[in-house]
Amino acid sequence: MTDKDLYRLGIIQRVHDHTLLQREAARLLELTVRQVQRILRRYREHGAASIVSERRGRPGNNRIPDELRCAALHLIRQYYVDFGPTLATEKLLKRHGIPLSVETVRNWMISDGLWRPHSRRQVHIYQPRHRRDCLGELIQLDGSHHAWFEDRAPRCCLLVYVDDATGRLMHLRFCDSESAFDYMTATREYIDFHGKPVAFYSDKHAVFRVNGTDARRSGTTQFGRALRDLSIELICANSSQAKGRVERANKTLQDRLVKEMRLHNISSISEANYWVTGFIDDFNRRFARPPKYPKDLHRPSGLSPDELDDIFAWQGQRKLSKSLTFQYDKMLYLIEPSDANTRIAGEKVNVYEYPDGRISFRYAHRELSYQVFDKLACVDQGEIVDNKRLGAVLRLAQEKQDEQEAAGKRSRSKKMPRRVAQERALEALRAINPVLVNPADFVSDIKR
Known part of the structure; x- marks a missing residue:
């Protein structure tokens, strides 16, 4: 018996012993007098067990059939094992025509171990971490x-x-x-x-x-x-x-x-x-607050500005072909055909792309001179005939350029770094002096 049943049993016992009126018992139990009379009649016939409802422990009249429950859980295990109750309910109705309420599906999934309610989940505790001891430590x-x-x-x-x-x-x-x-x-x-x-x-x-x-x-x-x-x-x-x-x-x-x-x-x-x-x-x-210990853990770099420039550059490697050419970001670079450069054909060269837009190519700490052919720019075929060494290379690049234009791939490589910071640096240099951006375009005045 529950506490409510025990309380009701005490009231009915007092009515049976003629120590409490039926209308007072009805007021205390929030029932009508006729209901109290029926309970009292069952109590005299069957004793204290008659206080408990006869429907207790029996399945409800509107209970969902067990076959439908098993079918729904089978579909959830087969197709929606990682779905939440709300989404699983929507899919059961939309794809299988099984109308159920969200709470019904939630209770079924909890009892079957397919869903863990938030009250039973492990709580993530974030404890405060003490500050570091010195400046520059973290x-x-x-x-x-x-x-x-x-x-x-x-x-x-x-x-x-x-x-x-x-x-x-x-x-x-x-x-x-x-x-x-x-x-x-x-x-x-x-x-x-x-x-x-x-x-x-x-x-x-x-x-x-x-x-x-x-x-x-x-x-x-x-x-x-x-x-x-x-x-x-x-x-x-x-x-x-x-x-x-x-x-x-x-x-x-x-x-x-x-x-x-x-x-x-x-x-x-x-x-x-x-x-x-x-x-x-x-x-x-x-x-700001003072550190626990006054020692500053910052260290001097001990490097020259040029060495720091190389470290904070986008670095990569490219293999030099037998014709002393290689590709970088859909651009063809032509290394100067000197005696020293001819001996490194087939070797890998290091690429340094700096935040200010400069690009440098080196082999064993030796900087290589080069010319640039932009495959995405328009090509003047008249200039191709003038240079015998570049003719075949540029014709091949022109064919690739036409193929890319037909396929709609007229853009730089997605794998290369974003150059928003470089463009801003070049704008600052151009405002100071345009010669700093393109030093090769500078022509000195002979009269001076």
Whole structure:
């Protein structure tokens, strides 16, 4: 018996002993007098067992047949084993014509072990992690996509570097997108100003980690290769909560930094990168905290600017053909046919593509002179006849160009790096001096 049945039994016993009126028992049990009389009659005939409803333990009259339940569960196991109850209910009705309620399917799946309710799932506990002890021991970095200039300019990305020990903003850089070249440029600026930290702590963005299942264990991204050459550890967090220091900094910057730039009427990426240094100093003076130990773990790079340029370049290899040519990003490069270069036919040359748009080809630390033939540009057949060495090569390239144009593949390779950061760097150089962009086009004045 339940507690309700025991309470009802006590009231009926008092009515049977003539210590309580029937109308008072009806009021206490929230029943009518006739119902109390029927219960009292059954109690006198069958005793205390008559208080319990005779329908208890019996199947309901509107119960779904067991055959339908077995058929539905069989279909769920066969086709929808990883579906949720709501989606499984929709598919049972749409594909098999079995109308059921979501709660019915949910209870069936729970009892059959096909679904685990949220109340029974293991709770993920994120305990707070203590700060690092010293400045420069762990630097959290992240890219925050936001309308930083509100309606004054398009949306862009802010690369944020935050020290884990102190919460200081170590470096900020605005860019068009979260690409490898942008991270290389920002990290180069960070090292020039602060030095090399012990480790960077980031998310699982494709810039930091090879996300393909085949190459995940052995593959390394270009940014990871650059940090490895500098002896900087790169750690990828499993969740956003793990790098909460930089996530909270992004939330604060999306409020304060946006309003500060509105007051200073800053509406472009170049203006923001020039102005943001003063904001960093004011922010750290107000919100940064001292480290547990005063030692700074940043290390000097110990490398020349040219060596750092090579490290923060997109590196690759190409095999030199017997005619001293190779392809890179759908462009044909022709190495100068000198005596030294003729001996390296068939060897692999190293490719260095810099964030400012320069491209360099080297073999054993020796830079190679080259000419460029763009396969996506229009070809003047009159120039092909003038050069006997390039005639056959350019005719073959022209045929490939016509095939690509007919197939609608008039674009650069998707596997090559995005060059948004390079285009912005070239625009800055072109504003300073156009000769810096194309030095080969410079012609000196003989009269001087």
